[in-house]
Amino acid sequence: xxxxxxLWEGNAAIAEAAICAGxxxxxxxxxxxxxxVLEHFSKRLPEEGRVFLQAESEVASINMVYGAACxxxxxxxxxxxxxxxxxxxxxxxIACSEVPAVVTNIMxxxxxxxxxxxxxxxxxxxxxxxxxxxxHMIALAASSVQEAIDLMxxxxxxxxxxxxxxxxxxxxxxxxxxxxxEMPPLRPVRPPEERVAxxxxxxxxxxxxxxxxxxxxxxxLEQVNLRLQAKLKKIAANEVRWQEYSTEDADFLLVAxxxxxxxxxxxxxEARAQGMKVGLVRPITLWPFPSARIAxxxxxxxGILTVEMNAGQMVEDVRxxxxxxxxxxxxxxxxGVIPLPDDILPELDKLDAGVASGREVQS
Amino acid sequence: MTTxxxxxxxxxxxxxxxxxxxxxxxxxxGCTHGVIHRLVAEVLDELxxxxxxxxxxxxxxxxxxxxxxxxxxxxxxHGRAPAMxxxxxxxxxxxxxxxxxxxxxxxxxxxxxxxxxxxxxxxxTTIFVNNAIYGMTGGQMAxxxxxxxxxxxxxxxxxxxxxxxxxxxxxxxxxxxxSAYITRQAxxxxxxxxxxxxxxxxxxxxxxxxxxxxxxxxxSTCSTNWHMGPAEALEWAKEHMVPYYPLxxxxxxxxxxxxxxxx
Amino acid sequence: xxxxIIISGFGGQGTLFAGQLLAYAAMDSGHHVTWIPxxxxxxxxxxxxxxxxxxxxxxxxxxxxxxxxxxxxxxxSMEAFEPTIKPGGxxxxxxxxxxxxxxxxxxxxxxxxATDIAEELGNARMANVICLAALVEATGVVTLDEVKQALExxxxxRHRKLLGLNKEAMDKGAALxxxxxxx
Numbered sequence: 179x180x181x182x183x184x185l186w187e188g189n190a191a192i193a194e195a196a197i198c199a200g201x202x203x204x205x206x207x208x209x210x211x212x213x214x215v216l217e218h219f220s221k222r223l224p225e226e227g228r229v230f231l232q233a234e235s236e237v238a239s240i241n242m243v244y245g246a247a248c249x250x251x252x253x254x255x256x257x258x259x260x261x262x263x264x265x266x267x268x269x270x271x272i273a274c275s276e277v278p279a280v281v282t283n284i285m286x287x288x289x290x291x292x293x294x295x296x297x298x299x300x301x302x303x304x305x306x307x308x309x310x311x312x313x314h315m316i317a318l319a320a321s322s323v324q325e326a327i328d329l330m331x332x333x334x335x336x337x338x339x340x341x342x343x344x345x346x347x348x349x350x351x352x353x354x355x356x357x358x359x360e361m362p363p364l365r366p367v368r369p370p371e372e373r374v375a376x377x378x379x380x381x382x383x384x385x386x387x388x389x390x391x392x393x394x395x396x397x398x399l400e401q402v403n404l405r406l407q408a409k410l411k412k413i414a415a416n417e418v419r420w421q422e423y424s425t426e427d428a429d430f431l432l433v434a435x436x437x438x439x440x441x442x443x444x445x446x447x448e449a450r451a452q453g454m455k456v457g458l459v460r461p462i463t464l465w466p467f468p469s470a471r472i473a474x475x476x477x478x479x480x481g482i483l484t485v486e487m488n489a490g491q492m493v494e495d496v497r498x499x500x501x502x503x504x505x506x507x508x509x510x511x512x513x514g515v516i517p518l519p520d521d522i523l524p525e526l527d528k529l530d531a532g533v534a535s536g537r538e539v540q541s
Numbered sequence: 542m543t544t545x546x547x548x549x550x551x552x553x554x555x556x557x558x559x560x561x562x563x564x565x566x567x568x569x570x571g572c573t574h575g576v577i578h579r580l581v582a583e584v585l586d587e588l589x590x591x592x593x594x595x596x597x598x599x600x601x602x603x604x605x606x607x608x609x610x611x612x613x614x615x616x617x618x619h620g621r622a623p624a625m626x627x628x629x630x631x632x633x634x635x636x637x638x639x640x641x642x643x644x645x646x647x648x649x650x651x652x653x654x655x656x657x658x659x660x661x662x663x664x665x666t667t668i669f670v671n672n673a674i675y676g677m678t679g680g681q682m683a684x685x686x687x688x689x690x691x692x693x694x695x696x697x698x699x700x701x702x703x704x705x706x707x708x709x710x711x712x713x714x715x716x717x718x719x720s721a722y723i724t725r726q727a728x729x730x731x732x733x734x735x736x737x738x739x740x741x742x743x744x745x746x747x748x749x750x751x752x753x754x755x756x757x758x759x760x761s762t763c764s765t766n767w768h769m770g771p772a773e774a775l776e777w778a779k780e781h782m783v784p785y786y787p788l789x790x791x792x793x794x795x796x797x798x799x800x801x802x803x804x
Numbered sequence: 805x806x807x808x809i810i811i812s813g814f815g816g817q818g819t820l821f822a823g824q825l826l827a828y829a830a831m832d833s834g835h836h837v838t839w840i841p842x843x844x845x846x847x848x849x850x851x852x853x854x855x856x857x858x859x860x861x862x863x864x865x866x867x868x869x870x871x872x873x874x875x876x877x878x879x880x881s882m883e884a885f886e887p888t889i890k891p892g893g894x895x896x897x898x899x900x901x902x903x904x905x906x907x908x909x910x911x912x913x914x915x916x917x918a919t920d921i922a923e924e925l926g927n928a929r930m931a932n933v934i935c936l937a938a939l940v941e942a943t944g945v946v947t948l949d950e951v952k953q954a955l956e957x958x959x960x961x962r963h964r965k966l967l968g969l970n971k972e973a974m975d976k977g978a979a980l981x982x983x984x985x986x987x
Contacts, residue, residue, distance in 0.1 A: 205628060234653055237624075238657065239624075241621035241654070244625050246628035246629060268618060378629065379595075380594065380612075382593070388616075
């Protein structure tokens with residue numbers, strides 16, 4: 179019996195989880211399919227005596243987040259693909275200024291205005307970082323409503339721990355679906371007088387604090403970059419997360435994240451029912467990517483199939499990890515089409531046949 | 542800073558503002574930013590709010606303002622200072638928050654952010670320095686460049702038929718219900734400097750009283766990019782800018798009026 | 805046990821709510837469940853459907869191409885989903901609005917004149933719960949009592965006064981399924 183759970187819609191759950199995690203302020207702009215995140219905050223944050231503001235644009239939202247983060251408050255914004263594109267400038271500033279912030283992207287079909295169907299076309303944007311300059315966000319991807327809740331809490335903790343931007347990405351299907359899920363306990367909000375030492379709280383009894391992303395002079399800025407890179411390296415060493423299913427004896431490996439990740443769980447079950455030993459790695463942190471584990475498994479399996487709701491983005495990271503150790507095949511759907519198990523199973527057969535005939539070589 | 546004992550037979554009539562650091566300013570000779578920085582610092586001192594003030598610097602000539610104000614400061618993306626100030630003030634309502642912005646930053650790329658901040662009645666103060674040109678990038682046409690004014694991107698003079706008209710920000714923000722105090726001043730001579738300081742003080746007082754958004758537009762010069770000597774630049778501004786950008790208050794809300802009368 | 809149920813109709817027919825009701829009943833009775841909607845850009849009158857999966861184990865794919873059961877509340881839904889139901893599955897047809905009959909002999913079809921029944925009871929919008937009750941009765945995915953309890957627990961406050969009427973409607977839907985559903 180799972181009686182302590184409630185039926186939560188993904189988007190509302192994301193917002194409520196952030197409230198439980200102690201978010202002090204939300205700034206955002208409506209966009210389908212994430213508007214329910216904003217709506218939930220608009221009701222709940224004032225109830226909790228916290229800040230909700232519907233901004234005039236995503237450009238303003240991210241800069242409001244930047245401002246509140248400079249004050250040392252736990253803060254976030256949420257959007258969907260085109261809106262997240264608009265935020266990239268601000269994200270780059272936040273990353274360089276090293277203030278903690280959380281951004282969620284409930285991805286829709288693109289490019290351009292695209293449509294409002296679920297998609298994973300913003301993988302590159304999230305993990306390679308679409309803003310200018312050298313930085314990465316920690317990118318978390320959920321494949322269920324419960325995981326979305328857990329990752330939202332983690333997002334704030336990682337943002338604080340590393341003073342960095344954490345992006346939570348989910349395709350629209352996770353945002354719109356309902357599942358039984360349990361909220362974490364409601365954390366108390368950190369009182370303003372306990373804000374961290376670097377925050378802008380007024381220069382009382384100390385030197386004035388400055389938060390900037392401007393470093394004139396090549397050596398200066400290089401030093402800042404080296405510091406950022408060292409931090410990213412630490413994150414990459416400590417914060418890789420993924421989940422595995424039936425990999426122990428797998429001949430073939432699926433790699434998929436988000437909604438496709440859970441669909442591939444069904445594929446594993448169905449393939450095994452047909453006698454094919456298939457396993458799954460579902461990356462939870464898209465950056466840092468579970469490259470080491472995938473490399474390890476690549477040495478043991480006959481081939482890898484990466485499945486995504488895009489034209490082939492994560493597969494590049496899979497190939498970088500595999501380094502030619504085994505064939506890597508890609509299957510993707512775009513525009514909001516969700517690949518289902520009966521689309522994916524034949525792709526495994528093709529991989530199998532290709533490997534057997536020697537046609538499928540490492541890509 | 543070196544401090545000296547004031548002899549018993551003397552009175553302290555001048556002191557370096559606590560709200561300014563001792564850093565040498567990078568501004569060009571003849572630039573009015575230094576004057577305006579000092580006025581803001583004096584006002585923060587007089588209101589005794591230095592220790593609870595947070596400023597937002599823009600992108601433009603005053604991008605390094607955070608080195609000069611001895612208050613907590615952040616550096617915004619171009620034009621976004623009002624959005625940053627909004628976020629900051631909303632989570633720190635007991636602090637005094639200001640943005641310091643130039644004309645390209647506020648009136649061009651950041652016009653949406655300033656309009657919405659004013660319209661929401663955000664409880665911060667904007668210091669808007671209007672010198673009718675892009676200074677830092679080397680003298681291009683600004684949203685406030687005057688008709689016919691020659692710049693490096695309007696080499697034959699601003700043609701309003703193609704480039705549109707100079708933006709009158711003080712008038713624009715005055716019509717918004719959320720703005721409490723909007724005024725245009727000039728630091729082109731000593732009486733103007735004194736009036737500007739008075740206006741800045743009122744703007745910060747309006748914020749402290751929670752009356753709404755306040756902005757002081759300050760007509761200023763750029764002798765470097767105007768290609769004039771400092772004195773000539775001051776005269777040019779009086780002659781050409783003041784007629785297009787009339788000085789005075791464009792918005793005084795009832796609350797601010799009561800505040801003015803009580804002082 | 806795993807049932808994949810599609811509930812489909814026009815926006816405004818309560819398809820999404822019927823699915824949520826089923827999801828609540830499934831959750832409250834200790835099952836794994838997912839509910840996922842799909843709809844057009846219109847607020848009302850466009851297509852509206854949801855997929856509910858109820859399972860004894862963790863649910864992978866939240867969507868299916870071939871459901872084990874479906875409720876079709878209008879003609880386009882009948883045309884879209886009647887051919888896709890898995891052999892041995894169940895189809896509940898709102899025969900008040902869908903005149904055609906299924907030609908399949910490998911599925912169980914219940915014809916419920918749900919809109920007519922709902923109108924007789926005084927509110928045409930209850931067609932959704934009538935069909936849901938018929939589906940629950942026919943598949944046993946959850947019990948009728950569990951759905952009624954879910955309704956009691958989750959009916960929006962503004963519809964609270966219709967609780968009794970909704971339960972009555974459900975009994976009629978369930979009775980249709982019991983009787984073989986030839987209406």
